[in-house]
Amino acid sequence: MATKYFALLTNIGAAKLANATALGAKVEITQMAVGDGNGALPTPNPAQTALTHELRRAQLNMLTIDPVNTNQIIAEQVIPEDVGGWWIREIGLFDKDGDMIAIANCAETYKPLLQEGSGRVQVIRVILIVSSTEAVTLKIDPAVVLATRQYVDSKVIEVRSYVDEQLRAHEQSRNHPDASTTEKGFVQLSTSVTSDSESQASTLKAVKIAMDNANTRLAKERNLADLPNSALARQNLGLGGSATCNVGTSQNTVAAGDDSRITGSMQKNQNGADISDVALFVKNLGLGRFDQDSSETRIWSPDRKSYVFVQNGGWGAYSINPPAGNIALQLSSGGTGARDASEARTNLGLGSSATRNVGTSANTVAEGNDSRIVNAVQHxxxxxxxxxxxxxxxxxxxxxxxxxxxxxxxxxxxxxxxxxxxxxxxxxxxxxxxxxxxxxxxxxxxxxxxxxxxxxxxxxxxxxxxxxxxxxxxx
Structure with missing residues (x-):
C-alpha cells in the first residue's frame, strides 16, 4: 500500500540545506503553518512554496534532534484552545526568511473553538529526515511559544528529583542537637500519661488521654450539679418526660392515680354497659333518627317523611309521601337530578361520545395523542x-x-x-x-x-x- 501521509523537503528547502552543508552555514527553521487543503487532503509536492490554503502560522514550540535517530529533526507547535474552528490537513515549516523548507500532510483533524462547546490544546508534530542535522539551527524563542505538557512534566520531574535528593540528604544527617528545658533541638515523643520525664515530650494522644480522664470525673461534693447534660443523664437512667413534672390537673403536670377524670370515665371494655342513662346518651348524640334492620340502615328526615338508606352494595333516598318512590339527588347537591343513567347523562349535558370507548374504529373516539392527529401535517x-x-x-x-x-x-x-x-x-x-x-x-x-x-x-x-x-x- 502506498504511503498516504508523509513529509518531505521542498525544492527550496533542499537547496538551502545543501548550500548550508557545503558552506558550513545553518538553516534556521522558525515557524510552522497549518491549512485545510481547501477541503481535500493534499499530496505534498516539493515544488510547493506555500500551503494550498493556509489558516494559521506561528512560532515553533520545539525543534530538536531525535535522540533515537540523529538524522531526524522533530518540530512541534502547540495550538491553544482559543484558536481554531477549521480542519487541519496540511503542514508547512518555514525558515526565518519566510521560505517554506518542508511540506507535509496529515490525517484530517478538526480543531474546535471554545465557543463551539468543545475546546482543546492541539499539538502538531512533524518529523523530517535530513542528511545532516548540523546544518539546521535548533533555536526557539521561549517568549512567544507555549510549552507542551510533556516538556513541562519533564522539568517538574527534574525539580522534584533535586528537592527529593536534598531532603533525603538532610533526613539521613544526624547532625541535630537534642532538646532540653533550656535549649531547642530534636525531642523524643512519648504517649505515657504517668511518666515524670523532662527529656521527652507528650504526644497529642497522651494529652487527650489525660484530658479525657479529667473531664469525665464528677465532684461528689457537687451532688450532680456538675453534670454537663442533665437531660442526657435522665435519658441514660431511662427516665421519661414525666420525671420533671409535678402532680396536677393543668398542662405540663401528671394526674394523680385517683383523679376523678380517670375514675369517672367510661371504660372501653364495657362497650357502653357502664352508661347510666342510655336513652339520654343516644338523644344527646342525635341518633334518634337512625333505624336499622337486617336489610338496610335508614337515616330519617326531621319530619320522618323521607330517608336515606344504605344496603349491601347500594344506597339511595326514598320518600313515603305520595307518590312514594326514589328521590333524585339534585345537581346543586352534587347529584345528577335523575333516576336512571340515561336521564343523568341528559341532565349533565353529555353527548353521545360520553358512552363510547377510546379507539380507532367506528363508534369510538380518538385519544388526544392519537398518532393520526399528532403526526398530521398542520396547515x-x-x-x-x-x-x-x-x-x-x-x-x-x-x-x-x-x-x-x-x-x-x-x-x-x-x-x-x-x-x-x-x-x-x-x-x-x-x-x-x-x-x-x-x-x-x-x-x-x-x-x-x-x-x-x-x-x-x-x-x-x-x-x-x-x-x-x-x-x-x-x-
Whole structure:
C-alpha cells in the first residue's frame, strides 16, 4: 500500500540545506503553518512554496534532534484552545526568511473553538529526515511559544528529583542537637500519661488521654450539679418526660392515680354497659333518627317523611309521601337530578361520545395523542409565495416559465427564492405556447449557487431558444 501521509523537503528547502552543508552555514527553521487543503487532503509536492490554503502560522514550540535517530529533526507547535474552528490537513515549516523548507500532510483533524462547546490544546508534530542535522539551527524563542505538557512534566520531574535528593540528604544527617528545658533541638515523643520525664515530650494522644480522664470525673461534693447534660443523664437512667413534672390537673403536670377524670370515665371494655342513662346518651348524640334492620340502615328526615338508606352494595333516598318512590339527588347537591343513567347523562349535558370507548374504529373516539392527529401535517407548517412552496422538512418546490438558450448559449434563470443548498434539481419541459415550433427540444439545467440555474435547449444556433416550463426541487 502506498504511503498516504508523509513529509518531505521542498525544492527550496533542499537547496538551502545543501548550500548550508557545503558552506558550513545553518538553516534556521522558525515557524510552522497549518491549512485545510481547501477541503481535500493534499499530496505534498516539493515544488510547493506555500500551503494550498493556509489558516494559521506561528512560532515553533520545539525543534530538536531525535535522540533515537540523529538524522531526524522533530518540530512541534502547540495550538491553544482559543484558536481554531477549521480542519487541519496540511503542514508547512518555514525558515526565518519566510521560505517554506518542508511540506507535509496529515490525517484530517478538526480543531474546535471554545465557543463551539468543545475546546482543546492541539499539538502538531512533524518529523523530517535530513542528511545532516548540523546544518539546521535548533533555536526557539521561549517568549512567544507555549510549552507542551510533556516538556513541562519533564522539568517538574527534574525539580522534584533535586528537592527529593536534598531532603533525603538532610533526613539521613544526624547532625541535630537534642532538646532540653533550656535549649531547642530534636525531642523524643512519648504517649505515657504517668511518666515524670523532662527529656521527652507528650504526644497529642497522651494529652487527650489525660484530658479525657479529667473531664469525665464528677465532684461528689457537687451532688450532680456538675453534670454537663442533665437531660442526657435522665435519658441514660431511662427516665421519661414525666420525671420533671409535678402532680396536677393543668398542662405540663401528671394526674394523680385517683383523679376523678380517670375514675369517672367510661371504660372501653364495657362497650357502653357502664352508661347510666342510655336513652339520654343516644338523644344527646342525635341518633334518634337512625333505624336499622337486617336489610338496610335508614337515616330519617326531621319530619320522618323521607330517608336515606344504605344496603349491601347500594344506597339511595326514598320518600313515603305520595307518590312514594326514589328521590333524585339534585345537581346543586352534587347529584345528577335523575333516576336512571340515561336521564343523568341528559341532565349533565353529555353527548353521545360520553358512552363510547377510546379507539380507532367506528363508534369510538380518538385519544388526544392519537398518532393520526399528532403526526398530521398542520396547515401552518407550510409557507408559500409566488412560484414556490416550502414544506415542514425544509424541502422547497419552485416553478416558472422561461425562454432557454440554445446549445452553448445557456440562459441564467433567477429562482423566486434562494435554496439553502446548491444540490437542487431542475426539470424542464417544452412549452410551445410561448415559443411555437414544430420540434420538441430537450433541456439541460445546472444549478448556479443557491439563487439561479443555467438553462439551455437542444436547439442549435444563437437566438434559437425554446420556451420551457421548469420545476426546481431542493432544500
Amino acid at each position: 401552518g407548517e407550510f409557507t408559500s409565495g409566488a412560484g414556490w412552496v416550502k414544506f415542514p422538512d425544509g424541502t422547497i418546490i419552485q416553478r416558472g416559465i422561461s425562454i432557454s438558450g440554445s446549445q452553448g448559449y445557456p440562459t441564467t434563470i433567477i429562482l423566486p427564492i434562494p435554496f439553502t443548498q446548491t444540490n437542487f434539481t431542475v426539470v424542464a419541459a417544452f412549452d410551445s405556447a410561448i415559443n411555437a415550433a414544430n420540434d420538441c427540444p430537450a433541456f439541460a439545467a445546472t444549478p448556479v449557487g443557491t439563487t439561479a440555474f443555467y438553462l439551455m435547449s437542444s436547439r442549435v444556433g444563437s437566438g434559437t431558444g425554446a420556451g420551457a416550463n421548469w420545476i426546481a426541487i431542493g432544500k
